[in-house]
């Protein structure tokens with residue numbers, strides 16, 4: 147039964163083909179006659195008049211955007227951008243769509259299938275876009291690879307709208323298309339840290355992987371008003387292209403994020419990248435040879451990118467100040483650092499605060515906004531409790547609020563305590579663990595403060611004793627001198643007599 151159906155279908159097509167064949171044959175004969183019996187000049191004249199008449203009766207203008215331009219090897223950027231723009235409309239309007247699977251088989255992007263038409267409206271005018279595909283007619287057998295089908299997009303509109311189309315519609319299509327491309331593209335995390343797998347012949351100085359950090363401003367534990375201030379600043383910046391051009395300033399903005407380890411500096415960078423849909427360039431300054439290389443790296447970044455320099459205070463001594471600081475270290479300090487390198491590194495990181503940085507680096511213009519990320523506040527804790535336990539309130543919150551006021555704990559440590567460690571770990575257990583950790587931290591801090599106070603008191607006592615001894619010594623010395631003076635006075639006195 148099924149076989150029969152197929153057969154009927156085939157028959158019908160053959161019928162149509164036969165009909166079309168006779169029409170085509172008729173046209174071919176007419177064309178051959180036209181070419182054989184009319185002299186060249188007369189043919190040209192006739193063609194010109196035919197076009198003129200066509201122009202009079204056909205009031206539309208067609209603009210064709212081929213997929214490949216020039217050498218035929220490079221896909222036209224305009225084509226790709228227009229395609230993106232049309233995808234937004236076509237997936238709602240067109241009945242035949244093509245599915246393109248992108249981003250490692252994770253995302254399906256629908257686009258207009260060949261020979262589909264969609265309408266668009268702009269400033270009250272109507273325009274039509276058609277997608278065409280011309281397959282080369284191959285009549286001979288060739289050993290060479292076959293030529294691909296040529297695709298193009300055709301824009302049709304009434305000729306009275308030519309001004310609007312050329313002055314604003316095309317610009318609008320390209321800008322919208324670009325914005326959609328940015329929104330949908332697989333973002334990348336670039337790094338200039340060349341490992342052993344580094345391809346020496348690669349054209350770029352950056353290597354990259356897909357950027358897939360899930361952090362967002364919603365999940366970032368930070369006071370809501372600070373969050374709002376930062377996100378508003380970022381959005382204002384992205385929308386200020388014309389403003390930057392007007393004031394003659396390069397369209398870039400520097401943010402200095404500072405704070406102890408585990409307070410969310412790197413997390414915030416990921417949240418910024420996700421908010422703006424920008425690529426991230428992780429610039430490892432210690433791998434940069436000199437200024438020329440740095441400049442090359444910066445030139446080689448794409449637009450819409452966030453360039454991150456982690457631990458800027460530790461990675462490069464821009465003014466040689468750190469070297470001087472190193473030189474000033476006492477032998478004992480150097481020995482201590484060698485014996486406990488991890489502790490020394492932690493200390494260095496703890497010193498990572500605003501005031502320790504080279505002023506040239508953090509002055510306005512280089513870094514426009516300074517953002518301090520600090521120990522976990524109660525507001526920040528509430529966000530973490532929502533993220534990790536889906537909890538908005540609990541009777542243990544008040545206790546945690548008090549403890550957070552009394553002791554310092556980084557959001558990283560709070561998060562670690564809140565995270566359920568087994569299936570039996572319920573919210574009560576997680577909050578209880580955090581309370582224990584906070585109490586431990588408080589006791590430890592108190593003990594440390596006590597020990598420090600004792601040490602300070604001891605040092606002061608020692609200092610006092612030392613000072614007293616010095617004084618005694620001085621007195622003794624002064625005493626001797628005094629004696630001598632007395633003697634000399636006496637001698638002088640003697641001499642005067």
Ligand SMILES: Nc1ncnc2c1ncn2[C@@H]1O[C@H](COP(=O)(O)OP(=O)(O)OP(=O)(O)O)[C@@H](O)[C@H]1O
Nearest residue numbers: 365366367406407408409410411412413557558561
């Ligand atoms: N403010 C925060 N909001 C949400 N999660 C946070 C926050 N701070 C820290 N975390 C959690 O702690 C982990 C470590 O934080 P992150 O790497 O952002 O800290 P950092 O400030 O960059 O530290 P470092 O100075 O060591 O680089 C993150 O993966 C995240 O899970």
Ligand SMILES: [Mg+2]
Nearest residue numbers: 411412413456
């Ligand atoms: Mg970090």
